[in-house]
Amino acid sequence: MAMRDAQTRRPAGIRLAAAAVALAFAAGGCGSGGEFVEPEGPLAGLELQVAAKDFSEQRILARIAAYALQTLGAEAVPVDMVGSSNTRAALEAGEVDMYWEYTGTAWISYLGETKPLPDPEEQFTAVAERDLADNGIHWTAPPAWFSNTYAMAVRTDLARKWDLKTLSDLAGFAREHPDKATFCIETEFSTRDDGWPGLLDAYSMEVDKERVHMVDTGIIFTELAKASTCAFGDVFATDGRIKALGLTTLEDDRAFFPNYNPTPTYSSELAAEHPEIDELLGRINKELTEKEILALAERADYYGDDPEEIAEDWLREKGFLD
Incomplete structure (x- = not known):
């Protein structure tokens, strides 16, 4: 895993990979890195890299998660990446610690299924159980109940x-x-x-x-x-x-398109060691309705607002930041 406590060393290969990600981060991945860290929080000393795929919604969600985790003491930073497969591969290789994934993407692209389940709750449960059993990847429950399909x-x-x-x-x-x-x-x-x-x-x-x-x-x-x-x-x-x-x-009245409900995904080891992460991110998911994400995405995609500012404003509005 990329996450570590302050005194833990990683193998050279992982350290080099993380260094490459850190360079990309320094070149423009994040603006508000570290300013919300609570030094006495339960995750104090834990370093986390929260990855984002290369579109606005993902960049906003990564920053929401990172800044919220900082309030628990984690030194959490968002890292902008390119493409779904690269982001997933980085998580599996331990080069990043977390990213928001979509149920339909995982079901079809990573778990090899061809027929999505029409009910979003059933789809989430099926994906979460399979990914945990097959790959040791934990999905925060419940997911956000909007579908980026x-x-x-x-x-x-x-x-x-x-x-x-x-x-x-x-x-x-x-x-x-x-x-x-x-x-x-x-x-x-x-x-x-x-x-x-x-x-x-x-x-x-x-x-x-x-x-x-x-x-x-x-x-x-x-x-x-x-x-x-x-x-x-x-x-x-x-x-x-x-x-x-x-x-x-237009309404997909034959339910052709898969459900794409997002949630943070990360290693089962991290989830077991720090249950506070899941509790916090689960509360965030409950606030992320379709109306909320549309408003956040509009700020980024139409008005050109910075994802850092959008994430911070939303977290303050919802009471996750003072």
Whole structure:
């Protein structure tokens, strides 16, 4: 594990890996490192690296966890990383101590399952039990009950004009008005089983290839707001730009997309040694509703606020920081 008490030495390989992460952290991973540390807290002397994948929601969540853990005495710092697989590999290798993972991602990408469970509580329980048994990775329970799953978005005024509320409505619209059923989709989404191919199959949707445009995630929002190149596009359901740009996500009425409920994940050894961590993070999860995360994400993705500031403000508002 990357975590250690102040007097504990790690093998050279782990120390070198952690040093590389620390360099990345020093280059821009965190702004408020250490300022909330309570020297008399129950985790005093414990060093923790809380990793974040490379998008706003993750950066905010990592800082929420790190700053909250500082109040228990831990020298906890957020570390920005690139990609889901790299972040998971760093946790498994002990190069970082913790990161927020999503139930659907773990179920499909790390546990090798192909059929998600439609009930979010059942999905969480299945993931947590399997990951603990197979990999010794602990999932804080309960998770946050918002789902950062895929969604199909359209400008709100167009959804009203075309009377679109669900993905089944969209499938019918695509059959009746193929010239207006234009899509911007991200490259990864275009090939995932839980992305474009599976969506077309689940909803018996037929879309001409020339009406599907591959673009970067940020460009999807730009194009949806203009509604010229494309009227519809794949987004993450908790992206703050949805509300800010006047977009609407269509209901997944056939429950095709997996549940993606997040929670902190870390080693079972750390969980057993320091149960205070789970108690604190569980209380944080209960406060992280869909409304809350949408507001936090909007500050980052639309207004450009710093994740450090967003996390600190939220923790103070909820009473986790004085």
